[in-house]
Amino acid sequence: MSTGTGTPYRSSLRTGRDGFIHLLRAEWTKFRTVRGWVLALGAAVLVTVLLGVLLAAGSHTSCSKGPVEAPCPPLPTGPGGEAVEDKFYFVYRPLTGDGSITVRVTSMTGRIRLPDETPGVRNVVPGVVPWAKAGVIVKESGEQGSPYAAVMVTGEHGVRMQHNFTHDTAGRPGKVSGKSPRWLRLTRAGETLTGYESADGVNWAVVGTVRLARLPDTVRIGMFAASPGDLTVTRGGLGGLSAAVRFAEVTAVFDRVGLGGGVPGGAWNRQDVGVTTGFDGSPHHPGGFVESGGTFTVTGVGDVAPRADGSKIELPLTGTMTGLIVVIVVAVTSVTDEYRRGLIRTTLLASPRRGRALAAKAAVIGAVAFAAGLAAAGIVVPLGVRILRAGGNDVLPVAALTELRVIIGTAALFAATAVISLAFGALFRRGVAAVVTAVTVVVLPHILATTSVVPEGLSQWLLRVTPAAGFAVQQSIPEYPQVIGHYAPAAGYYPLAPWAGAAVLCGYAVLALGLAVLLLRRRDA
């Protein structure tokens, strides 16, 4: 008979601390074993992709050539790869090697077509639009989109030096008139171009110096005039705003024209760069050029600037909001269901440090939502753009990094929204209240702002201060100060820069999660 005391039972499992990795694994197991959540996230991806594809497939554009529809010509692109507007009246001479051009601009006048007051009667009034431009230019060739540098006077923005479409430097402000003419000079030395301006032709000030890489030896040098159309924004019938651009032209008078360097003698050449032709072959809204006794009068229509109108790569991401609502529901229920079923007590028993338990849950839900967003955007953006292009739509090209930012930003939008929703779920402990609150703060402001339900000023504020600011990461084409456009949320332009918007959203996510952790620690479960 043995009287020795038996060894007490010891579990053969190793004792360990409740490491964060273990918590993550526990939360991941909880998530992946609820079939409804996994299916719902799959549905979020699917619905985002399908809506985007449907929208892209429903858009068709063709250009009419008289009675027949024809595919539109491709958009000209600038040296930076962006789509550009390159339409102006060009009066030029060839320049080989170094040289310069000097002119005096004595007058800038123009015509603007306003909305018809009597239907069918063209309502054309005299006037110059703010960014009408005329001045001197050095351009690689007559091809649309080829590199250039120019010094110009503008309708309301004073003297500017611009090059390669996206770059703009301000000179002296003020308008041009016979009493206060403006002298402009552009010199070329190899690849370096320097712009000067002067009020009297004696005292010159440098406006800017730019380098045009790989500029060939022989280029074109001369005078130009261009006037972008006049933009009007009107309220549409079914709600929303529609922007319309109407014809405007500018006429500039140059004199005291002086050429220096490698410019051969002879007559001036002229080219109406990028002029569109009617179906009878005649130019539509042509520019013009008259020379008499050393005075040059140049009339031009169009613009030399980056292009802002056209479909954007984020258009197929319209389904994001639908996907987000599904993500909100999944993230909210992932915590409120624990309260419903009483699982939260087990969770907190297993991991008494409540903040870490919630952090692990947030990490898992955030990561899963990020993956879903990445899958959805990674599929729908390239696919949608292909479908749009196949439908004859002009899709404004963007750099590969920008496209990547739009896709990863959308994934981040999914992740941050999931974390906010989870925090609301933990705060309210009631599914309905949490879902409604999350939709109201993340999705609703974006809907109100982009469908022009609320006035534009209010839209801008909604997209600055609410979590909906995060949608800014989806904007692929920036706002250009030198182009007048309809830069409203309804047109896809956000008041905050992409990463600033994302930062606002993430800030809210951190705040909500912090609040949820605080309350989870204090309250009983």
Added chain:
Amino acid sequence: MRRELHAEWTKLRTLSGTGRLLLALVVLTVSVSAVASAVVSCPRAGCGHDAAKLSLTGVHLGQVAAAMLAVLTVGGEYGSGMIRTTLAAMPRRTTVLAAKAAVLTGVTMAAGTVAVLGSVLAGRLVLPGSGFTLAHGYSPLSLADGPTLRAAAGSVLYLTLIALLGLGVATAVRNPAAAAGAILGLLYLLPVMAFTSSDPDWQRRLWQISPMNAGLAVQATTSLPDLPLSPWAGLGVLAAWAAAALLGGGLLLWSRDA
């Protein structure tokens, strides 16, 4: 049916969220309407605004409370397991749903009437200050005016139909959070789709089938020929949605276990 009605009324009356949601319905509708009436201005004659519709803007937000009340009525029972008691006590399931619908209709209609009357009153008081004056072609809002009465009464019906749509969806989906997401998506996302679609035909079609756009056509009192649907036909579209949702929800309730 009387016993079922009584039971459902007692349950709805004693739920803690009911009073708050009904209050939210009235407060959200009236305050948003008043703010819209104050913010939108009519600086000159022929500014093209629809004064009656403007004074009822708050219904856009108040409908969320109506829909959530519906979700609470049935989804809450699934959340707490109460549904099993309910169905044990009242085994005729479709009657239960009908009773729920009747009680919900009564409650929403009452709160909706208060909310809409409050909005119209706010509009009557605030709109003249925003330039909606006789000189600019706007007489003060009055329910004696046929189209305005139609807009107001239609808005009450709209809120009620939204609640019934919510009841149908919540009965079908059962999980209250998922039901809330589904209803909000249905209400707000279809208009966005209509807005972003570049094809005008598609825009009209989506507008016509969207419960919110079509249903709120009943608020329009000006430029009726430009609308894709006449006011009552628009409300009919919403009624069809509500009927379909209730039918689907009822069928699922009848055929599934609880």
